[in-house]
């Protein structure tokens with residue numbers, strides 16, 4: 482089985498993917514554009530391992546070995562001998578396409594190139610390479626060490642072999658996979674959460690129910706761990722507005738049209754937990 486992984490982007494998701502992969506025995510090279518970003522990413526991984534050790538969920542020696550399997554670099558060429566590359570940079574198609582174009586020239590022919598995008602069509606990213614059949618979506622969830630799911634996304638040309646390699650990788654790091662067979666905007670998960678948040682925000686905006694009651698309805702009525710408006714605050718209203726706008730633009734399906742309140746909240750800076758105010762005060 483493939484054992485060398487390159488992760489492009491050492492932010493929240495990239496460092497999480499590096500963390501679980503190193504723990505599962507992968508040799509990981511973590512690449513970002515600045516040493517500061519790499520130090521932040523690696524520091525976060527170290528702190529997270531320490532927490533698992535303190536809780537008795539990871540042996541100190543295993544944490545130490547896992548950490549030693551992660552090397553950091555600002556040089557994209559370090560990805561050249563990877564068996565799998567997972568890209569987790571900003572959710573911008575131009576940035577992602579440029580990275581895939583460079584990786585295509587650099588990485589060995591049989592390597593699989595994966596993107597952790599939550600809403601950009603994999604086909605658009607794959608088209609920047611000469612090997613779209615080797616490109617796939619591996620959509621992990623945050624926080625990566627805690628969340629069980631990896632949504633595998635087939636681009637228009639993704640081969641069965643590539644999908645199988647991506648599944649093998651995700652399962653090797655302890656995740657359960659679902660497969661998205663058609664490359665629709667927002668895949669399955671972002672589409673579902675967008676539809677739910679849009680409807681919840683509309684109900685709240687029109688005074689049908691309070692934010693607390695909308696969330697309580699979903700928690701107690703449907704067994705959701707968290708209500709949609711609390712989820713929106715956690716994810717960031719700005720992030721969800723962007724994702725929902727993309728899905729709406731592509732699908733032209735009214736159910737994804739973001740309500741005015743989401744735009745005004747973003748304009749006002751009330752984007753959720755990270756600003757201290759969203760649908761709730763934090």
Ligand SMILES: NC(=O)c1ccc[n+]([C@@H]2O[C@H](COP(=O)([O-])OP(=O)(O)OC[C@H]3O[C@@H](n4cnc5c(N)ncnc54)[C@H](O)[C@@H]3O)[C@@H](O)[C@H]2O)c1
Nearest residue numbers: 490491492493494495513514518569570571572598599623
């Ligand atoms: N945050 C989430 O909850 C979440 C969940 C699932 C998927 N995603 C997706 O994962 C991806 C990463 O999201 P994130 O939250 O980790 O972002 P983030 O902002 O925490 O990290 C992005 C990192 O990419 C780096 N970067 C930018 N350009 C780069 C380049 N050319 N080469 C290498 N590194 C570069 C940045 O310096 C930064 O460290 C996005 O596509 C996002 O949509 C995010």
